[in-house]
Amino acid sequence: MHPAAIQALDHAHVWHPYAPARTTNLPVAATDGIHLQLSDGRRVIDAMSSWWATIHGHGHPALVAAATEQIGRMSHVMFGGLTHEPAVRLAARLADMVGLPHVFFSDSGSVAVEVAVKMALQYSRGIGHTERTRLLTWRSGYHGDTFAAMSVCDPDGGMHALWAGTLAEQVFAPAPPVGEVGDYLHRFEMLIDATVAAVIVEPVVQGAGGMRFHDPALVAGVREICDRHGILFIADEIATGFGRTGELFATHGAGVTPDIMCVGKALTGGFMSLAATLCTAEVAQAIPTLMHGPTFMANPLACAVAGASLDLLEAGTWRADVARIEAGLRRGLEPLRDQAADVRVLGAIGVVEMAEQVDMVATTQAALEEGVWLRPFGRLIYTMPPYTCTEADMAQICRGVAAAVRA
Numbered sequence: 001m002h003p004a005a006i007q008a009l010d011h012a013h014v015w016h017p018y019a020p021a022r023t024t025n026l027p028v029a030a031t032d033g034i035h036l037q038l039s040d041g042r043r044v045i046d047a048m049s050s051w052w053a054t055i056h057g058h059g060h061p062a063l064v065a066a067a068t069e070q071i072g073r074m075s076h077v078m079f080g081g082l083t084h085e086p087a088v089r090l091a092a093r094l095a096d097m098v099g100l101p102h103v104f105f106s107d108s109g110s111v112a113v114e115v116a117v118k119m120a121l122q123y124s125r126g127i128g129h130t131e132r133t134r135l136l137t138w139r140s141g142y143h144g145d146t147f148a149a150m151s152v153c154d155p156d157g158g159m160h161a162l163w164a165g166t167l168a169e170q171v172f173a174p175a176p177p178v179g180e181v182g183d184y185l186h187r188f189e190m191l192i193d194a195t196v197a198a199v200i201v202e203p204v205v206q207g208a209g210g211m212r213f214h215d216p217a218l219v220a221g222v223r224e225i226c227d228r229h230g231i232l233f234i235a236d237e238i239a240t241g242f243g244r245t246g247e248l249f250a251t252h253g254a255g256v257t258p259d260i261m262c263v264g265k266a267l268t269g270g271f272m273s274l275a276a277t278l279c280t281a282e283v284a285q286a287i288p289t290l291m292h293g294p295t296f297m298a299n300p301l302a303c304a305v306a307g308a309s310l311d312l313l314e315a316g317t318w319r320a321d322v323a324r325i326e327a328g329l330r331r332g333l334e335p336l337r338d339q340a341a342d343v344r345v346l347g348a349i350g351v352v353e354m355a356e357q358v359d360m361v362a363t364t365q366a367a368l369e370e371g372v373w374l375r376p377f378g379r380l381i382y383t384m385p386p387y388t389c390t391e392a393d394m395a396q397i398c399r400g401v402a403a404a405v406r407a
């Protein structure tokens, strides 16, 4: 199809994220490694890792091989009453990596958060605390777009006003401080009352809620507070998991294991949708029947690819890769500091925060002219590159970010 024909049909019929029904989008014909091949013939670096998922680049041969091998055998079966090798292998490895024995598979990050919330509420009932019906979180968070997930997103950024009367009312602490911890944890703890079942946060990096970083000591502090009150600690590692921050999991970097953890995004290396909610034996034991069961739960194809992605991570080169990317981001983004409100880098995450809202069309266009695909939002121009980016790729990505900053 001609690119213009794709755009016309897209405009007529296809709804895109966070948008009205009719929008104009850029057709992609194919992917190779870190690149997107646009239908108009241009080839650009996917500096977003397609929403933070394609950590090994697109079409990694090991992942393609796993998918090909699995699809010939069995692409899907229902998970009620049936099981299969790709799921049990993946669950055992995740349990081992994360340090939580029970794994509930689902088909997206938002659903993994819904499941985590159900686990926390059912656990509270299971231990006789039926009055514990709310969650405590800090502002500036993002946990997904379904209703329970939205209820713990930042109330302003997540437009809670739009949903007044339909969203569960949760307890919100101020956003975690980006610098000194001060008495933040004390004030956080004061918000816990008899109705709080669990704390849910994104550890160390708040993603779509503002790309803010905080001291891992806060994560360790939240763990202690939860223990003190006998409530659960849910870590949403959907964005931070699998090496993005420079640690395999951000909670592990903070020296703690949560009671419940959500993973998604990079789980299949960006090949297809799969997420998981993991929990302790104690949580599992208190829940007679977990009331959830997606049709495509533990899809064998997705599980096989996720297994291959974990193989690549277990080979261990990601540590040096993420360190190289971090160095490249510091080198390339630091010079932009005098044109921005803030520049921050952690692991394979580089953020330029502007003083004003950015013009999404103009910034995207400017980066594309440097051969880089970015998707700025709010006041943020940021990149989360695939771990396979070389130093030269990083220099190009930073030129793309610089062009967006000037736009």
Ligand SMILES: *Cc1c(COP(=O)(O)O)cnc(C)c1O
Residues within 6 Å of the ligand: 108, 109, 110, 111, 113, 142, 143, 144, 145, 202, 207, 208, 236, 237, 238, 239, 240, 264, 265
């Ligand atoms: C992306 C994201 C989600 C939602 O995942 P989806 O797969 O988009 O539903 C939840 N939590 C965090 C921290 C995320 O970054």
